[in-house]
Amino acid sequence: MNDTPKHTLTVIERIEEPGNILRVKLAAADGAPLPPFTAGAHIDVRLQDGDLDLWRQYSLCSDPAQTDHYEIGVLRAPNSRGGSEALHRLAVVGARFTIDGPRNHFALTEDAAQTVLFGGGIGITPMLAMAQRLHRLGRDFVVHYCTRSDSATAFRDVIAVAPWADRVVFHHDDRDPAQRLDPARDLPPPSADTHLYVCGPAGFMEWVIGAATTAGHAPGNIHREYFSAEVDVSGDRFEVTARRSGVTVSVGPEDTIAKALARVGVSITVKCEEGVCGTCVTDILDGTPDHRDRFLTDEERAEGTMLCVCCSRARSKTLILDI
Template sequence: MLEVRVARKIAEAEGVCSFELAAANGAELPAFTAGSHIDVHVAPGIVRQYSLCNSPHERGRYLIAVLDEPASRGGSRGMHADVQEGSRLTIGVPRNLFDLDLGGDRYLLFAGGIGITPMLAMAHSLLAAGKRFELHYCGRSIERLAFLGLLNEAPFAKHLRVHVDSGPVEQGLDAARVLASPAQGDQLYVCGPAGFMSHIQTTAKASGWSDRQLHREDFAAPPQVLEGDQAFEIELSRSGRVLQVPAQKTALEVLLAHDVAIESACEQGICGTCITRVLAGEPDHRDQYLDAAEHARNDSFTPCCSRSRSPRLVLDL
């Protein structure tokens, strides 16, 4: 864990604030790569993940941006309302689940709204590596696009393409045209709302892009509890205790309510913090962290969102 202070807080766009973080002791911060995020302890019991958006070559600061979500469970609302310049925060070291592969020839970056945050760091890295790229920045209106002033200046401006719903028709995103005729060395990175990312990916695949060329980062997972979900049991192998997980609660909620020691952060199946080993039973995987092969092995379980296809799961807890 690192203690940082908020050196600057800036209103970057409608509903979006950026926070420049510096080490509280004045030292250099741990290095990171484009696509990395940090865990921010917003308040007791509230940990959220935010992408780093500044250049990875910088060691004196981390820059994050936070959208004030109407449905906030305390994270974004707390950052906007309670965190000010001079505030102290505890953060985790950078982790990267959305790594930028610099082995490509040309890059198409698609950012939807607050999805600009990892893309800005990627743009910094692509510029430093001398790579060809386009940054397609999409949003409802110009007023909602954070960092637009920075991106409209050199050296980013010639790579930037802005698409807003409230603008002229010709300013809209024609994804099929942009994604047409991909070359073998092309790479596509997308971040933003789930529907936006699905549209880009579906269009890319229809245009001939392969899975290995497509990369996305989810900021939110689908709902953890669905209509028709059934109760199931969790057996804790180390103690033999058996806990009941009702249909309307997550396994993580039940574990924490029974004082089972387990680390958690995003509570949406995105960060991987709460992953637990499965000793018996078949999980119903609903996370965005494990890949298809890991899901198929059925030996890992994300209790914050996943459930069970079998009546009981035996966990290594």
């Protein structure tokens, strides 16, 4: 899952938006075209500052038809592990960042008869790229954009001049309850040709996904992308065998598979460390996983043939991995 080339991009513009959101435009230093991407894709950005050295994933919100630059939107989250604050601090014009990707775990079904995009707060970013793509394709779509208030709503100016501005329905928490998102009113009727996309804070996502599921939308038509997640990695001790590496390690109650294997020299690339990016997905040869991530689909969990080693554990005494 980690086979895209890394490259260095330069900040060509930073735009402060309401709601503690920073828009950052990145381009090659020589202006060369960037690798193409599809709507819903993200890039991994390496953030290095003193002792800090993190990879963070940011959805691309620019038009997928443009390859002269990438644009991301980043919410400053003071209670996070420091990635977003570092990006707000470091992303000045001329700053250079190592980028991995783009890659897409949140791809559009481009031939859907109807598409409804639900963006909560910073979760609007992938929806902006999707809206641009759907408009270009001439598809039927609606964007529901939920924020705390009008004054905390980022990307208003971008949306106002978009040729699809009339497809966006704004919902603000501090306004008349009648204009807030109401799944009973705002979800379309379920159909095999109707696809829903949901991104935003975990509570918002679970609310919308739960309502869509209850309304009868097929799980395969409800697409989701988590930016971050509270993940509990603790549990009973178990053993992990890395079959191709020929080692077995014990994973303690507060330990992770990735850390336990790294201690004996078996390195698996880890980025988000909270089960949302999919970088660390590893194939299982034997044993029963205890999935703690938000990345795998329900079908993939049920198959039990892979797991995210940054956070997931084992229900069996031993797990044998293909690494």
